[in-house]
Amino acid sequence: MSARRFLSLAAGLVLAASVAGAAPKAAPKKAAPATPPAPDVFLGYSYTKAGDASLNGIGFQGTFPVADTFRVVLDLSGHDGTFAGADFDQIGLMAGGRWSPLRSRVRPFADGLVGLVRTSTSIESGDVTVDDSDSDFGFALGGGVDFGLSERWSVRGLIHLRLISGEGNWDADPRFAVGFVYRLGR
Amino acid sequence: MERSVLVRWAAVVGVALLSVACGSDSPTGSSGGGVAVQGVVMGEGASASAADTRATQASQAKKMTVKVDGSATLSVDVNANGTFQLVGIPSGTFTLVFLADGAEVGRVVVSAGDGSEVKIVVQVTAGQLIVVEIKIDDGQGSNTGQPPAGSTCSVNGGTVGQKIELEGNVASGDSTSFDLSVNGRSASPIKVNASSASFRCVGGAKTSSVAECKASVKTGAKVHVSGTLMTCTASTAEVTATEVKVQKD
Numbered sequence: 001m002s003a004r005r006f007l008s009l010a011a012g013l014v015l016a017a018s019v020a021g022a023a024p025k026a027a028p029k030k031a032a033p034a035t036p037p038a039p040d041v042f043l044g045y046s047y048t049k050a051g052d053a054s055l056n057g058i059g060f061q062g063t064f065p066v067a068d069t070f071r072v073v074l075d076l077s078g079h080d081g082t083f084a085g086a087d088f089d090q091i092g093l094m095a096g097g098r099w100s101p102l103r104s105r106v107r108p109f110a111d112g113l114v115g116l117v118r119t120s121t122s123i124e125s126g127d128v129t130v131d132d133s134d135s136d137f138g139f140a141l142g143g144g145v146d147f148g149l150s151e152r153w154s155v156r157g158l159i160h161l162r163l164i165s166g167e168g169n170w171d172a173d174p175r176f177a178v179g180f181v182y183r184l185g186r
Numbered sequence: 187m188e189r190s191v192l193v194r195w196a197a198v199v200g201v202a203l204l205s206v207a208c209g210s211d212s213p214t215g216s217s218g219g220g221v222a223v224q225g226v227v228m229g230e231g232a233s234a235s236a237a238d239t240r241a242t243q244a245s246q247a248k249k250m251t252v253k254v255d256g257s258a259t260l261s262v263d264v265n266a267n268g269t270f271q272l273v274g275i276p277s278g279t280f281t282l283v284f285l286a287d288g289a290e291v292g293r294v295v296v297s298a299g300d301g302s303e304v305k306i307v308v309q310v311t312a313g314q315l316i317v318v319e320i321k322i323d324d325g326q327g328s329n330t331g332q333p334p335a336g337s338t339c340s341v342n343g344g345t346v347g348q349k350i351e352l353e354g355n356v357a358s359g360d361s362t363s364f365d366l367s368v369n370g371r372s373a374s375p376i377k378v379n380a381s382s383a384s385f386r387c388v389g390g391a392k393t394s395s396v397a398e399c400k401a402s403v404k405t406g407a408k409v410h411v412s413g414t415l416m417t418c419t420a421s422t423a424e425v426t427a428t429e430v431k432v433q434k435d
Contacts, residue, residue, distance in 0.1 A: 051265025
């Protein structure tokens with residue numbers, strides 16, 4: 001990642017964090033009572049730009065509330081696609097925390113995750129297959145919003161910026177996902 | 187309260203998106219015309235076999251860079267997943283130079299016309315560069331591994347007198363001399379003179395002696411050849427091998 005890109009990214013995230021941090025302070029103490037925090041699961045379409053390759057796939061998330069506005073998140077994603085004639089498969093397993101200040105119908109959230117991204121590359125040249133697998137450390141920062149459809153079902157859209165280390169470089173790969181959330185428990 | 191929070195949230199998302207958009211890397215070079223190169227660099231742990239065996243590779247510490255020889259601006263760092271992209275390369279014959287932490291690991295000579303898109307996959311192993319596949323889309327919809335019309339060498343990425351790495355199947359011959367089919371780099375088999383080469387049988391082709399290994403070089407065998415491209419015309423090419431690795435007999 002170039003210094004320019006890194007600096008602009010850092011500046012953007014600092015600014016974003018400061019704006020986000022201001023939100024709860026301005027808010028009154030309690031919103032209208034809503035459903036109590038409960039674990040939920042998400043399944044949906046996911047897209048990521050991994051380096052120069054555009055990959056499509058699915059995303060799964062499970063979250064568990066540990067405080068009124070804070071949850072732990074487990075994020076599993078699988079993407080695939082092709083670039084320059086080579087096939088790419090990418091599996092990401094990350095975990096972290098999510099801050100979600102509202103329990104209304106529209107519920108924005110911000111999260112930070114850390115984990116591993118495993119990328120497998122393969123190419124068939126005639127009868128010969130050349131392949132390569134690589135596990136890279138990375139973390140993801142971002143957020144999104146849940147829109148409640150019913151007591152148990154919601155639609156979620158999320159954006160992550162995944163910072164992944166590999167090939168002596170740090171990549172900043174955007175990831176978008178959209179899908180359905182099912183609220184567990186009572 | 188909720189509205190205020192949501193407005194702030196929208197601002198957060200906007201700022202985050204803006205930071206990505208403003209800071210995003212664009213491929214080096216001008217985007218108006220010329221040749222575009224999309225490539226993948228596979229690492230040390232890559233395996234080659236007829237079966238789909240997987241190799242695990244620790245993260246490479248070396249920073250890979252690809253540049254166009256003779257250009258001060260046409261250079262790009264390889265992404266964490268091995269991909270890279272260069273655009274605006276002047277058409278004609280140019281050389282891609284692959285560097286690991288600034289040290290050259292190999293060169294690939296490419297000939298491509300204006301508006302062409304070159305797709306190249308290379309493997310860096312033991313400090314050497316192997317061209318796994320190279321395809322040139324001339325912009326007319328044709329996609330070929332062959333050099334463009336007018337090129338004097340039938341092996342794309344090959345230069346007479348320079349080292350070359352080839353992977354393919356033995357079309358005919360034996361361990362002394364054989365014809366090698368290398369899909370993606372040459373339409374016709376490449377003649378390999380292996381009379382003074384060392385032989386190694388690896389993976390599923392492992393043998394207990396060199397003699398047995400040599401005997402496994404027969405039609406259909408998958409081999410990796412390291413050597414020097416001695417001659418190359420538009421229809422024929424000859425390589426003198428220094429090492430032959432038999433991957434599957």
